[in-house]
Amino acid sequence: MIKRDLLFTLFPVKWAKEVLGFQADRWQQQVLESTERQIILNVTRQGGKSTVTAIKALHRALYYPNSLILVISPSLRQSGEFFRKVKDGFQRLSEKPSLLEDNRLSLQLNNKSRIVSLPSSEETIRGYSAVDMLLFDEFARVDDELYQAVRPMLAVSNGQIILLSTPKGKSNEFYNIWHGGEGWLKIEVTADQIPRISEDFLENEKLNMGERAFLQEYYCRFMEDEDALWSNDLINQAVSKEHEAWIL
Ligand SMILES: Nc1ncnc2c1ncn2[C@@H]1O[C@H](COP(=O)(O)OP(=O)(O)OP(=O)(O)O)[C@@H](O)[C@H]1O
Numbered sequence: 640m641i642k643r644d645l646l647f648t649l650f651p652v653k654w655a656k657e658v659l660g661f662q663a664d665r666w667q668q669q670v671l672e673s674t675e676r677q678i679i680l681n682v683t684r685q686g687g688k689s690t691v692t693a694i695k696a697l698h699r700a701l702y703y704p705n706s707l708i709l710v711i712s713p714s715l716r717q718s719g720e721f722f723r724k725v726k727d728g729f730q731r732l733s734e735k736p737s738l739l740e741d742n743r744l745s746l747q748l749n750n751k752s753r754i755v756s757l758p759s760s761e762e763t764i765r766g767y768s769a770v771d772m773l774l775f776d777e778f779a780r781v782d783d784e785l786y787q788a789v790r791p792m793l794a795v796s797n798g799q800i801i802l803l804s805t806p807k808g809k810s811n812e813f814y815n816i817w818h819g820g821e822g823w824l825k826i827e828v829t830a831d832q833i834p835r836i837s838e839d840f841l842e843n844e845k846l847n848m849g850e851r852a853f854l855q856e857y858y859c860r861f862m863e864d865e866d867a868l869w870s871n872d873l874i875n876q877a878v879s880k881e882h883e884a885w886i887l
């Protein structure tokens with residue numbers, strides 16, 4: 640039994656498959672296995688990013704006693720949806736640990752690990768400290784200021800942070816970190832790489848939703864914000880042309 644616990648601690652992909660019946664895609668395996676301090680996932684809609692991070696959170700809670708895992712989502716509804724994925728995983732455990740706390744958006748296992756799922760508007764978020772795993776679901780839609788405010792919660796625990804999202808324009812931290820962030824493991828997964836999303840479905844989406852939205856939702860592309868009068872690229876081109884003119 641102890642040997643099995645050690646095996647599952649070290650091999651979360653194997654644990655997910657054997658205990659939860661979850662066969663992770665290759666990129667999901669990388670997410671489950673990675674101990675990188677900072678991970679950013681730029682993944683298509685319906686790719687499986689919330690599911691795999693919920694499973695990673697559950698694994699952390701089960702196999703590392705006393706862990707505090709905090710999940711932040713843009714809205715109460717999304718916090719609830721994320722937490723349901725955690726609960727689904729928990730229900731699949733053949734040997735369920737007893738729960739010290741079992742609420743609508745949080746639970747605590749008998750090994751003292753806690754998973755707390757909160758909307759970004761929740762004032763109490765700022766009260767947490769020594770977070771071992773900090774997850775932001777739909778990160779591009781979370782207030783950037785909140786992100787800056789909660790990052791220090793990882794300082795003492797040396798915790799892991801995982802940002803997951805589909806892009807939403809260029810005026811947010813998701814764009815900034817994806818393009819300029821140093822020291823991040825960056826994983827991109829487009830819809831054509833997901834075995835559960837068919838070519839036919841994508842073809843139909845393309846016809847129905849317009850290129851801009853299609854590329855953003857399914858192909859991980861950071862499109863210009865709709866209200867931008869000039870695209871950044873155009874401005875950069877214009878500036879560099881002017882600059883060239885000065886040099887000549
Ligand atoms: N490896 C997998 N095997 C089978 N089903 C999976 C796998 N990963 C995800 N799914 C299923 O795919 C669907 C989408 O997953 P999920 O909600 O996690 O995606 P998402 O990337 O968070 O999507 P959204 O951007 O819409 O929030 C769910 O029904 C989930 O159960």
Ligand SMILES: [Mg+2]
Pocket residue numbers: 688689690776
């Ligand atoms: Mg999701």
